Amino acid sequence: MKRVVLITGHYWRSNKKAGFHWLADAFHRNGSEVLFFTCSLSLLSFLRRDKRLQYDGLFQARNRLIAEEEGLWSFVWFTPWHPANLRAGILNKLSTPLFRRYGSFSLGSAESFMQSADVFIIESGPGLLLVPYLKRLRPDARFVYRVSDDLRFLRSHPVVIQAEEEYVSRFDLVSVPSTGMLKLFEGKTPHLELHLHGINKELFDADYPNPYAGTAGPNLVFVGVSHFDIDFLDRASRLFPTRNFHIIGPIDGVQDCPNVKIYGELDFLKTVPFIKHADIGLATRSYMPGAELLGDSLKIIQYTYCRLSIVAPSFISTDRPNIIFYHPGDDESIRRAMLAASTYNRSQTYRDDIKSWDELAELLEGGQHA
Template identity: 35%
Template sequence: MLLESGTGICFFDAIRRTNKNARVVYFRRDRLDTIGASNYLVKLEQHLSRACDLVLVNSPRMAEHLPAGGKLAFAPQAIDKPAFDGCTVSPYPRSSRNAVAVGNMLFDSVAISAMARHSPEVMFHLFGNGMSGDYPSNVKVYGERPFADIIPYIKFADFGIAPYPMTERELYLAQSSLKLLQYSYCLLPIVAPDLLAGARDNVIPYDQAGEGDWKGVVERALIAARDPAWRDGILSWDESAARIEAELPRPAASSAGSPAARSLPGAAGWKAQSQSIGS
């Protein structure tokens, strides 16, 4: 049985009661306290991290505050490479300058407004629910759209934006953020808060505490040379699924108790491993 971050973890005890031999794997995609989950779910997750047969995390930092004794493994984030590769038609007018922001998690509308006000020659395209704000006329809000419709806006943009209002707690997004991988696969410079500086070579940071040169930030993104190495190590979903399958507990081990999972490396090992796969 596979459980995802969120209310689904409430069914863990019911799964065990229904089938005591069921192997339960928990995909820890986000920190529950970051996405606004209840304190009950946050506490329940601590229990799950020891009781599940395996916990998969998509960032080294996602494992840091879990209690000892759980069976943990690294399952890196991935993207739909064929969908991006098959996209060949730009939605943008010829010779226009365009920025794209996808997804509303921890969305900083104030930063978007500031960028747009200081760069009226750039059109800013926002995809996702809950992105309303006091924007200038060069910001277009599309709301939620099918992912296939969004792909060309990402692929042919001049740069991507990851406007996370971050604290140290959210640093796991440096490895787990799907938009960072999608932008990088499309060779886009990424405008992002300074806490993500150095997370990827294509990040153009801005000062979250009070950026004084928004126009300069945007200009650096517009003129950045696109490096094919930005794609290195980004996995397709098929590649990610193969890695996850390799980590799953095997039936033969269940009769002898909970199967062993690969142990987590130390901090240096995590860094080397995550860099080697580009997450």
């Protein structure tokens, strides 16, 4: 039985299921013993008002190996400090020597599991600083760098970006989720592969009651946690008063409008019917450096699997035919994009490149090539 360690910034008991949660499920379902190791939590997290601290039981779970199910464990690595962007160049520079030592903190009771691990899958983030120690601890294990995000887009501390540059060539596989991210690593490693985000096909293939039942007019849905283009929503809801905009996620600053409904953050399973029964998916993000690479984001993959047309800002780079672009801040551009999305032939949506999480887990484990 293989032992797989997933090192991520996500918390196992989070309400929001990220890609690493689904990968852990897939490895566990396929018979591996799994450790879901949460990093980048420390006393600094309180100063930064880290939203993960709001989850019940997280603080009590710190530095404890917890059996979540038979063959699946979680561990919240809580350290005195971690490499967090201090929002000032001089502070980041001064903190670099200290933050470089992040990987030297004790792994506590998680280390016994890691000593016999067969596969380490490390997400883009501070967990990269553990690579030298883990390589010494388990030199024969398979090391996979799963690049969920561009570290520059995440505004990571420079020491984390430096660790990526220094250690990327030491991985047996560097797996990126979008064609745009391939360019970030070309020439830096011979083990680079494109693996789009997976999807739980059974969940999305199942039948659900229509959450929009009784609602007249087309329904558009946005599901996300940050960087929402509120200006787009203000303009689009005004330009199309008979269309219904459903916003799912902890989004603040949305103006009251009769055709806009805000749901807040929902459990992932509750969002699936909203996506599946929508007429149009919204990938309407505000711009940040690195946002160009989000043409194959997990949400776009989910929308595409449900054969939705997608409205997205023009700075996102993708050649998916079901994505219709608008220029942020431009009423006429938004109007054209909305009309084009409404008339898009959904049967033309190409989704053969979308894999299940089980298929992606096999790729990361080294069972086959894409």
